[in-house]
Amino acid sequence: MKILLVDGTIIGTKTGVILEQVKDYIEKLNMNYTLEIVSLANYEHQFVDGRPFENYNDDMKLLVSKFEQADGYIIATPIFQGSIPGVLKNTFDFLPPKTMRYKPVSIVANGGTYQHHLVIENQLKPILDYFRCLVTPNYVYTHSSHFDENNVIVEEDVHERLRELARVFVQYVEMSKTLCKEPIDTH
Numbered sequence: 001m002k003i004l005l006v007d008g009t010i011i012g013t014k015t016g017v018i019l020e021q022v023k024d025y026i027e028k029l030n031m032n033y034t035l036e037i038v039s040l041a042n043y044e045h046q047f048v049d050g051r052p053f054e055n056y057n058d059d060m061k062l063l064v065s066k067f068e069q070a071d072g073y074i075i076a077t078p079i080f081q082g083s084i085p086g087v088l089k090n091t092f093d094f095l096p097p098k099t100m101r102y103k104p105v106s107i108v109a110n111g112g113t114y115q116h117h118l119v120i121e122n123q124l125k126p127i128l129d130y131f132r133c134l135v136t137p138n139y140v141y142t143h144s145s146h147f148d149e150n151n152v153i154v155e156e157d158v159h160e161r162l163r164e165l166a167r168v169f170v171q172y173v174e175m176s177k178t179l180c181k182e183p184i185d186t187h
């Protein structure tokens, strides 16, 4: 199974740190998945403005194909202005609606205020629900205080929650193997 771990920002460091940690915990579960981190910072983005698909640059096309080929996703995002980064929303806007359909997704996020975990509930989850993703019930929201000055996660509770997230995500990936992604003709 191919798992795409998406670092949904082009600035900052902590989102990528959490993502690396989740990758490590999934790998420790020894499921023989192919794990790939896609950092949006490494792509040249173009606004999704309704132009024909072939007129977008190679990076935008590559992003879509990586999403399409994946069997499951970890979406990592910082909180910007009480929301997700525009670049992550722009990436979602570019995906054909069926791209992530019935595929498992777990969310990790980080912010500078404790209350903004609600951005996950009120903004990110509705987008993933629109895509009909299998969003795991647990997500992990970290606060800047959970990191030391070198952006190492020092809060043991965060590690425990990330391990639990990895465990549940893997269960969802396994369950999704038997889930038919297309309607079955019963006529």
Ligand SMILES: Cc1cc2nc3c(=O)[nH]c(=O)nc-3n(C[C@H](O)[C@H](O)[C@H](O)COP(=O)(O)O)c2cc1C
Residues within 6 Å of the ligand: 011, 012, 013, 014, 015, 078, 079, 080, 081, 082, 083, 110, 111, 112, 113, 114, 116, 144
């Ligand atoms: C433009 C901008 C807007 C931000 N808005 C919020 C916000 O509304 N709520 C919040 O909790 N943190 C906010 N933050 C803090 C980021 O979430 C925080 O910098 C990031 O999660 C920590 O990662 P970093 O240290 O790698 O940048 C904002 C940061 C930036 C740069």
